Amino acid sequence: MDLKSTIRVIEGFPKEGISFKDITTLLKDKDAFKCAIDELEKNIVGLGAEYIVGPEARGFMLGCALSYKMGLGFIPVRKKGKLPAETVSFSYEKEYGTDTIEIHKDAIKPGTKVVVIDDLLATGGTVEAVKNLLEKMGAEIVAFEFLIELTDLKGRDKLDGYKVDSLITYNV
Numbered sequence: 001m002d003l004k005s006t007i008r009v010i011e012g013f014p015k016e017g018i019s020f021k022d023i024t025t026l027l028k029d030k031d032a033f034k035c036a037i038d039e040l041e042k043n044i045v046g047l048g049a050e051y052i053v054g055p056e057a058r059g060f061m062l063g064c065a066l067s068y069k070m071g072l073g074f075i076p077v078r079k080k081g082k083l084p085a086e087t088v089s090f091s092y093e094k095e096y097g098t099d100t101i102e103i104h105k106d107a108i109k110p111g112t113k114v115v116v117i118d119d120l121l122a123t124g125g126t127v128e129a130v131k132n133l134l135e136k137m138g139a140e141i142v143a144f145e146f147l148i149e150l151t152d153l154k155g156r157d158k159l160d161g162y163k164v165d166s167l168i169t170y171n172v
Contacts (some may be wrong), residue, residue, distance in 0.1 A: 054076060
């Protein structure tokens with residue numbers, strides 16, 4: 001199936017010069033959504049992952065579906081202040097300031113094998129922060145999986161040395 005054809009591209013959103021890749025059209029197409037989850041599964045089967053980790057919010061959508069299909073647990077990575085129990089946090093620089101992500105302190109034990117999944121790999125800032133947070137907790141990241149990759153932005157470079165897959169690529 002041509003998954004790329006199910007992505008709606010909106011020029012000039014959220015601001016002029018941006019070509020937004022809207023995955024809601026893929027998600028609402030039951031055949032495309034199933035195909036995407038099946039393809040993501042093929043990329044990670046046999047890697048020994050114990051959990052799927054997804055940053056909010058679109059990483060939740062893909063990660064929960066993939067976790068269910070593979071019989072694995074799902075661990076959310078949230079923005080600061082969104083998790084109710086004791087957390088481990090990681091702050092990182094963004095284009096216009098800093099941001100902080102958190103995970104429950106008891107979510108991962110050292111040596112736990114995880115796959116990180118998100119909808120989009122662009123500059124790699126957020127996923128690099130997720131990587132740093134998981135490594136701070138002692139997780140073993142066995143793969144990074146993305147629905148879409150904007151190859152010209154070179155976010156993959158921040159994940160050098162890791163298995164990185166994306167189902168759909170765009171040059172920006």
